[in-house]
Amino acid sequence: MLVLGIDSSTQSTKALVVDADNGAVVAEAKASHPEGTEVNPAAWWEAAQSAIAEAVERAPGRIEAVSVGGQQHGMVALDSSGEPVRDALLWNDTRSAPQADELIERHGAEQLASRTGLVPVASFTITKLAWLTQNEPHNADRVEQVLLPHDWLGWQLAGRPEQAWTDHGDASGTGYYSPATGEWIPELLAEAMGGRTPKLPKLLAPNAKAAEATLPGIEGATIGAGTGDNMAAALGLGLKPGDVVVSLGTSGAVFAPAEQPSADPSGIVAGFCDATGRYLPLVCTLNAARVLSSTAQMLETDLEGLSELALAAEPGAAGLSLLPYLEGERTPNLPDATGTLTGLSGANMTPQNLARAAVEGMLCGMADAIDAIRDTGAEVRRVLLIGGAARSEAVQAIAPGLFGVDVDIPDPAEYVALGAAKQAAWAHSGSAAPPEWEVAGTRKAVGADTSHEVVRTAYTLARKQVHGI
Numbered sequence: 285m286l287v288l289g290i291d292s293s294t295q296s297t298k299a300l301v302v303d304a305d306n307g308a309v310v311a312e313a314k315a316s317h318p319e320g321t322e323v324n325p326a327a328w329w330e331a332a333q334s335a336i337a338e339a340v341e342r343a344p345g346r347i348e349a350v351s352v353g354g355q356q357h358g359m360v361a362l363d364s365s366g367e368p369v370r371d372a373l374l375w376n377d378t379r380s381a382p383q384a385d386e387l388i389e390r391h392g393a394e395q396l397a398s399r400t401g402l403v404p405v406a407s408f409t410i411t412k413l414a415w416l417t418q419n420e421p422h423n424a425d426r427v428e429q430v431l432l433p434h435d436w437l438g439w440q441l442a443g444r445p446e447q448a449w450t451d452h453g454d455a456s457g458t459g460y461y462s463p464a465t466g467e468w469i470p471e472l473l474a475e476a477m478g479g480r481t482p483k484l485p486k487l488l489a490p491n492a493k494a495a496e497a498t499l500p501g502i503e504g505a506t507i508g509a510g511t512g513d514n515m516a517a518a519l520g521l522g523l524k525p526g527d528v529v530v531s532l533g534t535s536g537a538v539f540a541p542a543e544q545p546s547a548d549p550s551g552i553v554a555g556f557c558d559a560t561g562r563y564l565p566l567v568c569t570l571n572a573a574r575v576l577s578s579t580a581q582m583l584e585t586d587l588e589g590l591s592e593l594a595l596a597a598e599p600g601a602a603g604l605s606l607l608p609y610l611e612g613e614r615t616p617n618l619p620d621a622t623g624t625l626t627g628l629s630g631a632n633m634t635p636q637n638l639a640r641a642a643v644e645g646m647l648c649g650m651a652d653a654i655d656a657i658r659d660t661g662a663e664v665r666r667v668l669l670i671g672g673a674a675r676s677e678a679v680q681a682i683a684p685g686l687f688g689v690d691v692d693i694p695d696p697a698e699y700v701a702l703g704a705a706k707q708a709a710w711a712h713s714g715s716a717a718p719p720e721w722e723v724a725g726t727r728k729a730v731g732a733d734t735s736h737e738v739v740r741t742a743y744t745l746a747r748k749q750v751h752g753i
């Protein structure tokens with residue numbers, strides 16, 4: 285049986301056709317998304333249709349089921365005819381930082397963490413809706429329904445039926461959902477929107493059959509509930525206790541499976557649900573893969589060249605530290621920050637050291653995130669490194685030392701789309717547990733090198749000096 289998994293993430297849509305018996309990828313395709321932190325959802329739909337058509341064309345048979353994993357938190361606000369009232373505001377759009385602060389002032393971080401699992405930052409949907417209400421009341425007045433990117437795409441695949449749906453994983457990133465009860469908190473949404481009460485999608489179980497596809501090429505296929513991209517990756521990897529994922533896409537996301545919901549009043553760890561009925565404590569930064577591509581561009585090289593330069597420098601980049609807050613930052617919560625390079629001298633200002641500082645700076649943020657996940661009580665037996673920038677040799681070589689733990693590098697694959705495909709197979713089968721598909725990979729052992737301590741200390745010192753935290 286063939287199933288289709290879609291990953292609609294920040295930079296692109298990926299479509300994988302997968303053999304549901306063993307998880308083997310039999311066809312795949314990709315289409316780009318526009319740049320920017322606000323995007324017309326029509327662009328995702330166009331990319332999805334193009335990637336699906338291409339993947340299905342290469343598939344050796346009929347698609348029986350499909351699911352979508354989507355970038356989390358994006359605000360898709362629809363009017364009474366189902367059209368977006370404006371472009372969607374994405375997870376990495378920081379304009380709603382003041383609204384996040386207002387929510388915390390009104391309710392207190394501790395209360396919000398225990399009610400919603402989250403302490404608001406600009407990424408979360410509720411702050412974007414509060415921003416819309418305060419800054420574009422003419423648009424807020426027209427909002428009849430609020431969806432997330434994956435909800436909207438699933439609804440498109442089903443031909444825009446009366447009732448849209450979502451899953452508990454993606455819902456847990458909105459700020460108006462309770463992981464403890466598994467229900468929406470409509471009063472928080474109404475308060476953020478000045479008393480307006482838009483319709484919310486129906487919450488579906490992880491293995492629910494949501495609808496049937498109407499898109500030509502996959503008509504009649506079962507549509508699964510879908511989920512957020514990180515939850516889909518967790519499902520695709522089949523995480524076990526002791527596993528911690530470091531995902532280096534546009535965002536840097538660090539997460540681990542958990543049996544209980546978490547509530548971190550510091551706001552560092554977001555208490556999300558996963559796509560299996562369990563939980564997924566997660567730390568997210570705004571700056572990961574693009575730190576490397578921007579540095580490569582500055583050094584007039586490509587990603588391979590950047591990796592070679594970084595590996596030609598000594599650990600610690602001869603004293604250079606990069607705080608890579610190129611798009612502002614979410615963890616730590618510094619929405620207006622810019623990047624800083626510290627420790628420059630005439631002697632260390634080389635392309636090799638700059639490249640090394642970029643890789644180390646990005647990974648130091650991830651190492652801090654692993655520590656925060658460990659602080660929730662999660663066991664950290666190994667790290668699984670995925671996402672576009674996990675393909676970098678320098679990242680693979682430097683990560684184990686900085687993380688202080690063995691790093692497994694699953695064979696390069698689109699794990700979000702694979703997880704979506706697994707959910708589709710699960711929904712179609714109607715079984716109690718998702719299918720188990722083997723994930724192959726290689727291990728980079730942590731080794732005896734202790735130079736990482738110096739690197740992390742220098743990074744922490746630079747952050748304290750520049751940002752006071």
Ligand SMILES: Nc1ncnc2c1ncn2[C@@H]1O[C@H](COP(=O)(O)OP(=O)(O)O)[C@@H](O)[C@H]1O
Pocket residue numbers: 293294295296532533534535573574576577587588671672673674675676677
């Ligand atoms: N070999 C590589 N080294 C470093 N970065 C890479 C490499 N290959 C791809 N990338 C980066 O990965 C990113 C895309 O990763 P992906 O996980 O698909 O992101 P997203 O899910 O946010 O769209 C791009 O920024 C790209 O530059």
Ligand SMILES: O=C(CO)[C@@H](O)[C@H](O)COP(=O)(O)O
Pocket residue numbers: 293294295354355356357375407457512513514533534535536537566568
């Ligand atoms: O906001 C988060 C997680 O809370 C991000 O991880 C988004 O879900 C986007 O992910 P990528 O496009 O980087 O995969």
